[in-house]
Amino acid sequence: MAGKNKEGANEQQSKTEAELKRRRSQRSFPASTFEEPLEFAKAVFRIGSGQSVKRLTLFDQLGKSPESGGSRQLIINSGKYGLTKGGMQAESIELTADGLKAIDDQVPERERARAKAHLAITAIEPFQKLYEKFVGNKLPAHAVLMDAAKDIGIDASHAAEAVDTFVVNLRFVGLLRTLSGAERIVSLDMMLDGLPAGTSMSTARAMPVTSRSVVTSDHAQFESTCFYIAPIGEDGSEPRKHSDLFLGTIIEPALEPFQLKVIRADAIDKPGVITRQIIEYIMRSRLVIADLSFHNPNVFYELALRHAVKLPIVQVVRATEKVPFDVNQMRTIHVDTSDIYAFAPRIDSYRSEVANQVRRALEPDHVVDTPISVYFPNMSVSF
Structure with a gap:
């Protein structure tokens, strides 16, 4: 064996x-x-x-x-x-x-x-x-x-x-x-x-960091999954409308060439405890895209979990919001949503930015650098 x-x-x-x-x-x-x-x-x-x-x-x-x-x-x-x-x-x-x-x-x-x-x-x-x-x-x-x-x-x-x-x-x-x-x-x-x-x-x-795809999951479901960490909110709320807009207009179209299925927490339909399932997707998905808009505490908690496993991450945020210090050294895509006239003409270029970062994150020779991997390089998480 x-x-x-x-x-x-x-x-x-x-x-x-x-x-x-x-x-x-x-x-x-x-x-x-x-x-x-x-x-x-x-x-x-x-x-x-x-x-x-x-x-x-x-x-x-x-x-x-x-x-x-x-x-x-x-x-x-x-x-x-x-x-x-x-x-x-x-x-x-x-x-x-x-x-x-x-x-x-x-x-x-x-x-x-x-x-x-x-x-x-x-x-x-x-x-x-x-x-x-x-x-x-x-x-x-x-x-x-x-x-x-x-x-x-x-x-x-x-x-x-x-x-x-x-x-x-x-x-x-x-x-x-x-x-x-x-x-x-x-x-x-x-x-x-x-x-x-x-x-x-x-x-x-700040100098952006590089990333490498280290696909450790032994389950095909996770190897073909991008988990989308985002501020969801209640139906009809501004965070929900924002998340739906980013997901349908930018994230999903940008990921089509990579044959990755995008999953958001509210779309998990497996039976079981939802919190455990969310954590499993965060820790095992081939890619995570994190939307830092609205400075949602759940988003940052979930992002920290992803940092711990040193797997690929792409960050996006509304252009009007400042990226917090602990994660601002990671390259972040800033999307101008100030009004429809600023957002709509740039949709194609936002998709290109996301696709470009995803492509690099999934390349075999890229290294995932996060504050955890920099200061605790020997730390590892096993499942």
Whole structure:
């Protein structure tokens, strides 16, 4: 029996390594959105005061292992975006000229904006081609963008990821704007002309963490489940309407390509004690998406349980609400629900943001970092 278990483990490891090799060899664009490598470049600038930084010193200051998969991806993606120079074996990491221009507050804001747009879009060949094809137009449907991505040579297995990354990058650097009630891809000149002098396009955020899918459940039901932690409330209440809107408009459509069934607590129909069933879904589902809106105490309690098992998490929140300190270092998708005119035009890009984070969370080489895993790395939970 032990021999069979070992053989099965080796087979699974081989499959994982083969999948990672396939993804790395075929992807013609960075394996993350632009925001995370940009924050990494800001850390290089801050720690090194604009000069090169010893690689080991850099990751020590960031509280990360220099040899981890997450650290490796930070270096690789930052390099692919043209923000930094120096690979995993390099002694030092330094900013490129364009990278320095993109993050240095002493550089005029319009020049910083121009550098970000160049690094995130026009310097990445597939993104440049998509941008040139659709600039000046309303953001096309996701399926249309996928067809265009395949037409320019992106492998079909990576088309959805490429489109999601492209859309998120456009929005982050200001090339995707809401005009006349729809999201439109604008020209660089239009974006720069609309940038007020002396203001920043985006506020600095804490370094986001990376995540890895560690599917420990031996039950197929949980391996194909995303549990949606959300403020539910009574029928007809604002939290219930909000949760229903996010679930039906953003979360479920974003998860369709991953073949994950979304379960919310009020939809559990198995017999038994409901609290126990909720905890089981939290602890064993392949993915959890947590909506932090309304600062609901049940949501934070359930999120803490998920932190303990170190399994994939994606966080969303209304843009008007502040993410509490203990979880604000985890990347969170902010959704503007201030009115229908702000929300409706951005639905497609919100779906892309969720899909992009889900895709990364489920990749085999991603590490789930939470306050618990950082400060109690040896802690484990068994079922």
